[in-house]
Amino acid sequence: LLLLCVLGAPRAGSGAHTAVISPQDPTLLIGSSLQATCSVHGDPPGATAEGLYWTLNGRRLAPELSRVLNASTLALALANLNGSRQQSGDNLVCHARDGSILAGSCLYVGLPPEKPFNISCWSKNMKDLTCRWTPGAHGETFLHTNYSLKYKLRWYGQDNTCEEYHTVGPHSCHIPKDLALFTPYEIWVEATNRLGSARSDVLTLDILDVVTTDPPPDVHVSRVGGLEDQLSVRWVSPPALKDFLFQAKYQIRYRVEDSVDWKVVDDVSNQTSCRLAGLKPGTVYFVQVRCNPFGIYGSKKAGIWSEWSHPTAASTPRSERPGPGGGACEPRGGEPSSGPVRRELKQFLGWLKKHAYCSNLSFRLYDQWRAWMQKTHKTRNQDEGILPSGRRGTTRGPAR
Amino acid sequence: MSRREGSLDPQADSSISPLPHLEAKIRQTHSLARLLTKYAEQLLQEYVQHQGDPFGLPGFSPPRLPVAGLSAPAPGHAGLPAPERLRLDAAALSALPPLLDVVRRHQAELNPRAPRLLRRLEDAARQARALGAAVEAVLAALGAETRGPPVEPAAAAAAAAAAATDAGVFPAKVLGLRVCGLYREWVSRTEGDLGQLVPGGPA
Numbered sequence: 001l002l003l004l005c006v007l008g009a010p011r012a013g014s015g016a017h018t019a020v021i022s023p024q025d026p027t028l029l030i031g032s033s034l035q036a037t038c039s040v041h042g043d044p045p046g047a048t049a050e051g052l053y054w055t056l057n058g059r060r061l062a063p064e065l066s067r068v069l070n071a072s073t074l075a076l077a078l079a080n081l082n083g084s085r086q087q088s089g090d091n092l093v094c095h096a097r098d099g100s101i102l103a104g105s106c107l108y109v110g111l112p113p114e115k116p117f118n119i120s121c122w123s124k125n126m127k128d129l130t131c132r133w134t135p136g137a138h139g140e141t142f143l144h145t146n147y148s149l150k151y152k153l154r155w156y157g158q159d160n161t162c163e164e165y166h167t168v169g170p171h172s173c174h175i176p177k178d179l180a181l182f183t184p185y186e187i188w189v190e191a192t193n194r195l196g197s198a199r200s201d202v203l204t205l206d207i208l209d210v211v212t213t214d215p216p217p218d219v220h221v222s223r224v225g226g227l228e229d230q231l232s233v234r235w236v237s238p239p240a241l242k243d244f245l246f247q248a249k250y251q252i253r254y255r256v257e258d259s260v261d262w263k264v265v266d267d268v269s270n271q272t273s274c275r276l277a278g279l280k281p282g283t284v285y286f287v288q289v290r291c292n293p294f295g296i297y298g299s300k301k302a303g304i305w306s307e308w309s310h311p312t313a314a315s316t317p318r319s320e321r322p323g324p325g326g327g328a329c330e331p332r333g334g335e336p337s338s339g340p341v342r343r344e345l346k347q348f349l350g351w352l353k354k355h356a357y358c359s360n361l362s363f364r365l366y367d368q369w370r371a372w373m374q375k376t377h378k379t380r381n382q383d384e385g386i387l388p389s390g391r392r393g394t395t396r397g398p399a400r
Numbered sequence: 401m402s403r404r405e406g407s408l409d410p411q412a413d414s415s416i417s418p419l420p421h422l423e424a425k426i427r428q429t430h431s432l433a434r435l436l437t438k439y440a441e442q443l444l445q446e447y448v449q450h451q452g453d454p455f456g457l458p459g460f461s462p463p464r465l466p467v468a469g470l471s472a473p474a475p476g477h478a479g480l481p482a483p484e485r486l487r488l489d490a491a492a493l494s495a496l497p498p499l500l501d502v503v504r505r506h507q508a509e510l511n512p513r514a515p516r517l518l519r520r521l522e523d524a525a526r527q528a529r530a531l532g533a534a535v536e537a538v539l540a541a542l543g544a545e546t547r548g549p550p551v552e553p554a555a556a557a558a559a560a561a562a563a564a565t566d567a568g569v570f571p572a573k574v575l576g577l578r579v580c581g582l583y584r585e586w587v588s589r590t591e592g593d594l595g596q597l598v599p600g601g602p603a
Contacts, residue, residue: 023567040602058453058460086452088510089569101462104570144512 007276018031019102027108027194037069038094038103049074051097057090081109083142110142116189119203122304124211124241129175129207130168133189133200145193149173153176154184154204181207209301212237216289221314228281228317234273235289246296257284282318286311344353422541426597429534432562433591436527440584445522447580450511451573462574469485470495470582473589482597483544486535489590493532496583497525504578524583
């Protein structure tokens, strides 16, 4: 059985010299100093330190940093050390006069970890818990630093350690199961390296207060009859939470096909359809929806928004008359939206009902009037003949 | 095998496996060896990158110390008869996996945030086993005797690991470089030896 001839062990009869570096693999603070020695052994005896030299990470060190301590020992003094260049350690090597390697030692120069902070956690459908944190004030310790997410039930139970790391970035961990509801957890992060350790502040949370869910499925976008500035959006409530009592908030965002600017409609509460109005005619729109399941089991905290659903596209009917830019969501019941024209109209209708006793007026009537106006304009264009560019010669009817 | 080394004689002993099957097996194993030679080169480059300079610098030459249970191909290897060369190839490929496992364990401590390096080391151990088994299958198909695996390779590797760990981090890095280098040498040697058996290949 052959044994490995480790660096530093002499080979009998070979005439070769080897050496030992001290200290072996030290750990040091950035800015500190190092005193090291290279002691030569040899066969035949009488190995000398004369001619030896040092390299650090492959670069020869200045001779003035070394001095011969005795016949067989060369000393080295390094001051104000920089952080290690690689996590496996800086390579300090003692060379013979001919450049051959006699011995090596790896230096670990860095900083102790700083306190991790900014822990945030969320639970997907109350089934798991994922947490993310920010490492220490500067992050770079120049040493391998191990982060460990710990958690326990607040008033009883033992400390547990999260095991699935890097699930949503380098400083994250996922707890897949066995989580209790209606009772707070204490969560913290411990950072450890060769120079020390640090612990974050403790985050206390109830799983029910940090629930998120899947994006709403089955998002459909369709035209609203012949209305050229409206699209109807329908979706389904996230099925994973269908058995749980919660209020849902939804947000819709939409953009024109060749634009990167999204418009957001965020006052869509607890309903699964909405009408976008004030859109451009003859234009393709991309639409997405997301859900916030707040109030699960009576939780008073705002939930956490889901990811956006996959984009769904639809186009408004084409018309020669340019429609207004921007828009807002109209619920299917014809309730007022947040657009400025419609807001003013709502106020006007409210005033009319109060002072002019026009109880039959409503947004439904207004929409019907608009659809009638568009049809009337198209018919008139057909009678009068449309210009080759598609532009009208004159415009009639109310301005938008 | 004919007296003319490096070729297959269809007139030879009828106990040899049917020729087309043998040729196919040799070609496949040769292709595998060629692929693994490329992977071995990538492993070596990845390895030196993570150890830091002077590893990977041109002219870096740590002592080529013997590794437990495995040495580099001897200078006279190419002059040996084909079955003997393949037997030595198979023996070396059999000795490599436990050594590669030792290196992977060292690197898991030294470079825990180098998943690609760790994966390559794990893959190399599997690939060495696979190529060794394929070479032994070729030897069996040629009707040549296959030598048994080296005596207690796992024990030899464990001894190497303990010695390297006790000696420090730098010797562990050097051991890993040596093992990765040996892996590349033996896979390349195997590719060359099989290449001489491929019909139409160099004699």
